[in-house]
Amino acid sequence: MWHQTELTLRPYPRGFHLVTREVVSAVPEMAGLKVGLLHVFIQHTSASLTLNENASPDVRRDFERYFNQSVPDGWADFEHRLEGDDDMAAHIKASLLGPSLSLPVRAGRLALGTWQGIYLCEHRDRGGPRRLLLTLTGEK
């Protein structure tokens, strides 16, 4: 069984945001799967996806602090500067975290650990809406 659907996330401010609920709601077809995989893909190069702690908002704020320090906006050695100080840093962060997640499905649900949630990582100051492509495959 294969199913594919687009999901456009509303604009989020720069930072790390829990979007597990939005993603899961977009693929009700998952309920019919005994075992499978959900592939979540972001069609952008300045935002990314990761899986991390779903409970404490301070963890998500610390992600933003850490990555801003690790990949500074407008770093002196960056050559690509046309699109603003946050642009090249956003590209690097996007590759460090990655454009997709492959998540196991079991008995009709995502088989995540208790503390795992899907983060949208918005690396631009004004990234706008972000398009995800969700691809579900598995056995009924």
Next chain:
Amino acid sequence: MWHQTELTLRPYPRGFHLVTREVVSAVPEMAGLKVGLLHVFIQHTSASLTLNENASPDVRRDFERYFNQSVPDGWADFEHRLEGDDDMAAHIKASLLGPSLSLPVRAGRLALGTWQGIYLCEHRDRGGPRRLLLTLTGEK
């Protein structure tokens, strides 16, 4: 063909550890596949999985050194501190390395390069046993 199985790894000390053998042994069903993918997923947010050099133990020690320097325990700007100095750093490292591996299967075996092995990346001082979920799919 779909197959899914849980694998609980024994507690490993903080650091990077080769677990290729444990993972492969847990999916004997792989032997029956002509072509496919093995998805290896860790259900935690303070440990991760990566693929790297399977021969020299000093490479794995250098991973630990590098990541400790790059994401310092108890970094001054971290706000999330309740669970100890190694906790927030562990979350960041887990996202830098990622919670899953998708590995090609060919002729009944993982089609890895000669030097590639699966690392369990244990980012906590006392992470305890770690649960993996292995999802195998392919063509017989």
Next chain:
Amino acid sequence: MWHQTELTLRPYPRGFHLVTREVVSAVPEMAGLKVGLLHVFIQHTSASLTLNENASPDVRRDFERYFNQSVPDGWADFEHRLEGDDDMAAHIKASLLGPSLSLPVRAGRLALGTWQGIYLCEHRDRGGPRRLLLTLTGEK
């Protein structure tokens, strides 16, 4: 439907290189898929794959600058030194960026965003030809 094929990339100089065309050309079978996934896997531990901006060459040069600064060749704390100053740094970069990409397929083509392209990330000074294994699965 499953299909798997090897693709050996010609030697690229150290740095980040767009290889979308080479990858797509190696799997003409993709044209027959309504929906699916293309898994691109590199069988090495000192080169990696990522998805990022496909238009400006300066973005790719900034990737090389950033990662050289972030993971310095011959870093003083590295223990693994036998294979040259670029070797251990290459292993770390390879794990930060990752050995594989899972890309959605829709209507016979990769469903990438407008600005997304596949990068070969060559972390060695003389990495030589690099072997990729492409695994295509989906529904006709």
